[in-house]
Amino acid sequence: MASTVVSLRLNGRPAEFLARPGTSLLSSLRDSLGLMAAKRGCAQGGCGTCTVLLDGRPVMSCLVAVETIEGASVRTLEGVAADDGRLDAVQSAFLDGFATQCGFCTAGMIMVAESLLAGNPDPSRDEVVEAISGNVCRCTGYASIIAAILDAARRKREVDVV
Amino acid sequence: MAIRRGRGYAAVNYPTGMNLGGDPSQALIHATTTGTFVVSLSSVDLGQGLKTVVAQCAAEVLGLPYGNILVDTADTDTGPHCMGTFASRGTHRVGNAVIMAATEAREVMLAVAADELEVDAGDLETDGSGFVQVKGAEQKRIHITDLALAAHFKQGRTISGRGIFLKEKNDPVPETGEMDPDSCQAHACTVAVVDVDDETGVVEVVTMYNAYEIGRALNPATVAQQVEGGAWMGMSHALFEATEPYYPARSHGPADFSEYLMPTAADIPEQHSAILERPAESGPFGAKGIGEMTANAPIPAIANAIYDACGVRLTAMPFTPERVLRGLDALTGG
Numbered sequence: 001m002a003s004t005v006v007s008l009r010l011n012g013r014p015a016e017f018l019a020r021p022g023t024s025l026l027s028s029l030r031d032s033l034g035l036m037a038a039k040r041g042c043a044q045g046g047c048g049t050c051t052v053l054l055d056g057r058p059v060m061s062c063l064v065a066v067e068t069i070e071g072a073s074v075r076t077l078e079g080v081a082a083d084d085g086r087l088d089a090v091q092s093a094f095l096d097g098f099a100t101q102c103g104f105c106t107a108g109m110i111m112v113a114e115s116l117l118a119g120n121p122d123p124s125r126d127e128v129v130e131a132i133s134g135n136v137c138r139c140t141g142y143a144s145i146i147a148a149i150l151d152a153a154r155r156k157r158e159v160d161v162v
Numbered sequence: 163m164a165i166r167r168g169r170g171y172a173a174v175n176y177p178t179g180m181n182l183g184g185d186p187s188q189a190l191i192h193a194t195t196t197g198t199f200v201v202s203l204s205s206v207d208l209g210q211g212l213k214t215v216v217a218q219c220a221a222e223v224l225g226l227p228y229g230n231i232l233v234d235t236a237d238t239d240t241g242p243h244c245m246g247t248f249a250s251r252g253t254h255r256v257g258n259a260v261i262m263a264a265t266e267a268r269e270v271m272l273a274v275a276a277d278e279l280e281v282d283a284g285d286l287e288t289d290g291s292g293f294v295q296v297k298g299a300e301q302k303r304i305h306i307t308d309l310a311l312a313a314h315f316k317q318g319r320t321i322s323g324r325g326i327f328l329k330e331k332n333d334p335v336p337e338t339g340e341m342d343p344d345s346c347q348a349h350a351c352t353v354a355v356v357d358v359d360d361e362t363g364v365v366e367v368v369t370m371y372n373a374y375e376i377g378r379a380l381n382p383a384t385v386a387q388q389v390e391g392g393a394w395m396g397m398s399h400a401l402f403e404a405t406e407p408y409y410p411a412r413s414h415g416p417a418d419f420s421e422y423l424m425p426t427a428a429d430i431p432e433q434h435s436a437i438l439e440r441p442a443e444s445g446p447f448g449a450k451g452i453g454e455m456t457a458n459a460p461i462p463a464i465a466n467a468i469y470d471a472c473g474v475r476l477t478a479m480p481f482t483p484e485r486v487l488r489g490l491d492a493l494t495g496g
Contacts, residue, residue: 046419098383101391102209129427136419139209140387141394142427 006066010035011079019066026050026061029076037077037107041136048135051108052076058115060134077107080114089155090114090148099148101139108135113149121157125150163361167368168471172462173351176455177344178445179251179329186328187251188242189259191220191267193321195314197292197306199224199267201233204241205256210453211384212252216260218380219446223264224271225288226306250451253380254345255327257446263325270321271306274313278304329444346442348450349375352393352459355431356467358474360490363483365468367397367431370460374435377442377450385452390433392456397431398424399457400464404480 001021008015010033017032026043029035029052041047043062050061053075081087087095090113100106109132116123116131123131128149137145179185190202201220207213217231224230235241244256269283275294276283279302287297295303304312313319334341353371358364370393379385402423407415416422441448461479469475474489 042419044418098387101211101384101387104209132427136424136426138395139391141390141392141433142430143390143433144387146427 004067006070008069008071009073011075021067023066024062025052025054025059025064025066025069025074028066029061029074035076035078038111039104039107041104046136047105047108048112048132049105049108051111051135053111053115056115056118058112075111075114077110080110088114089159090117090152093148093152093155094145097144097148097151099140099144105135105137105139109137109145109149113152116149117153117156121153121160123150123153163359166358166360166471167355168358168467168469169353169355170463170466170468170470171351171353172459172466173349174455174458175347175349176250176452176458177347178249178254178442178451179345180249181332181341181343183245184328184331185245185249185251185255186326187244187255187259189216189256189263189325190242191260191263191323191325193267193271193306193310193313195310197226197310198230198232199226199264199321201231201260201263202241203233203235203256203260204238204244205247205252206235206238207233208247210247210252210388211381212247212256214384215253215380215449216256219257219260220264222447223261224268225290225294227290227292230292230306250348250453250455252451252453253449254445254451257380257449258327258444259325261325261446262327263323266323266325267321268323270313270319270323271309274317274319274321275304275309277317278309278312345444346377346450348377348452348455350452350455350459352396352463354397354460354463354467356464356471358468358471358486360472363486363490365401365464365481365483365486366429367401367464367467369432369434370397370463372433372435372456372459373438374452374456375438375440376452377445378439378448379437380447380449382437385437386435388452389435389437389456393433393460394425394430396457396460397464399479400461401425401480401482 003018003020006019029038038052038061039049041049045060045063051058052061055073090110112131128146191199193199213233217233220231221228272283272286281296285296286294292306293303313321332342351373355369357366372389442450465476473493
């Protein structure tokens, strides 16, 4: 079967590229578009490090056939910081709270947190745990990640009040 | 049928480095034209934080800001030799090699500054913000960027240093077996509190207390991360992880992340950690290695806590619900 042209909105900008049938969104991001934040951990939906937002919802991009999402809006970690490089609340909280070690899970953790906080500005600890339950971290023991997401929620609420 | 709570502890003494072929690591440092110091290593940082701590060591010795250090671990074919990052040796071996290299580079840096400022190198000091200055006359100073430019384009000198850590291989004394195979030992203790459900056999780790004597915490944030992340990994070994199937047929074995069980965010215990610092004479600024040991003590501590909770003594990991229930059955003759 022939490759098809896929058009997406990627981090707010139009993107167009060629994809062979069955190509995953993750492969397209990394191999066709050069966006390397989403990682290829297990390539079977078990580790969560390839998580990106598809029309605002977190998905494991290794499981999404890219030709099925023609015209969709995709957000990756590269599109989280402001255009001038200023980090957003989740990124700042991860940095300040040292919620990372080797960094391999971090992109997925941050994208899940972005999605959680967009819909729930004041999550409980249990809600944070549930949100990241599909994301594996082998270094941190998770406690610093949970704390950082709760901290990010506080930061976002304070900004919203001001 | 009830939830039974138990508490257990275990301690570990862990050697830093090994006794094979002298266990050496080397480091080279040189200044670029603008005063960035490149630390060249073959020692790989695969997430354990080696680049962070060796950059700290180099900055401390050179007397320069951390941002002036660039650690390059690009190529084990062309870089200075390193035995590898294992045996909890990275911080200790590579840190020492970097300190030695930075000490030599600092001497050249001060000699270049002495010529520029027309003073004796022995009268110079670093201010930690990027300047080399005359002791007691701080207005007479030169910035590291100007200094590096002068070395490259005026004085014709390389600001560089060589470092190696080598502890000679130690053979046992034939009569006594006595030997000195490692450089120092770190010590730790874990106390685990568990709940055992005597109906389902499920073990839940409620709390872990970690106490670590690690020489010196070169970077307290990465130390805390290593201790608590390692405790999580120990708990994961103790209760969940096995590559071999629980049952005789290979088809029962885990094939992917959905079957290879490990605790995720919902399973983590509360952790409390204490770091004790008793600097080791041989360590870089007194540091010992705490790479692997962090996953050690939690496992026997959890086994002991299960025994305390319900009297079942488990000796094979992982401590699965089935093994707990079989143990309970054996106790009651069921």
